[in-house]
Amino acid sequence: MIQYSEFLDIFDKQLELYQSEYENYIFCKKGCSACCEKGDYPLSQIELEYLMLGYSKLDNSIKKVLQNNFSMIKKGGVCPFLINKECSVYKYRPIVCRVHGLAYLNSQGKVVVPYCVNEGKNYFQVYKDNEFFINPIRQNLSTQFVLKDFNFGEIRDLYDWLVV
Numbered sequence: 724m725i726q727y728s729e730f731l732d733i734f735d736k737q738l739e740l741y742q743s744e745y746e747n748y749i750f751c752k753k754g755c756s757a758c759c760e761k762g763d764y765p766l767s768q769i770e771l772e773y774l775m776l777g778y779s780k781l782d783n784s785i786k787k788v789l790q791n792n793f794s795m796i797k798k799g800g801v802c803p804f805l806i807n808k809e810c811s812v813y814k815y816r817p818i819v820c821r822v823h824g825l826a827y828l829n830s831q832g833k834v835v836v837p838y839c840v841n842e843g844k845n846y847f848q849v850y851k852d853n854e855f856f857i858n859p860i861r862q863n864l865s866t867q868f869v870l871k872d873f874n875f876g877e878i879r880d881l882y883d884w885l886v887v
């Protein structure tokens with residue numbers, strides 16, 4: 724697990740470089756939690772274990788709020804780890820959350836754009852009718868690819884991990 728957290732430190736630094744390279748097109752800011760309010764949040768076994776490590780370190784009062792959220796989780800709905808528009812396990816969040824908001828090339832050579840592009844947010848100036856008018860990040864930021872050097876286990880939606 725230490726190896727995985729060290730990898731995340733390096734990965735986060737790479738993402739910071741991308742954020743500054745594309746800063747003119749990125750409108751993510753504290754207080755915007757749109758990416759955490761609607762989605763499937765797919766994550767692998769290794770990411771789930773790391774996420775739950777973050778959960779185990781929280782105060783009991785926060786755990787209680789989260790347990791209540793877990794009991795009300797809906798497929799495709801708000802992430803149960805979101806409290807007052809902030810991620811309660813930010814340091815431990817999965818890859819899909821770390822790359823929220825970025826546009827990148829996938830293994831089929833297609834540009835993956837953040838859904839908020841259609842809400843006048845990230846990259847809206849350079850995207851129209853499924854066409855992307857600048858070079859996207861050339862690194863495949865899908866979870867499978869990012870974690871290719873790890874034995875990351877099965878990938879499931881957060882709902883499917885939490886609802887047994």
Ligand code: SF4
Nearest residue numbers: 759802804805810820
């Ligand atoms: S784990 Fe955190 S960053 Fe990821 S969707 Fe949930 S609240 Fe958002």
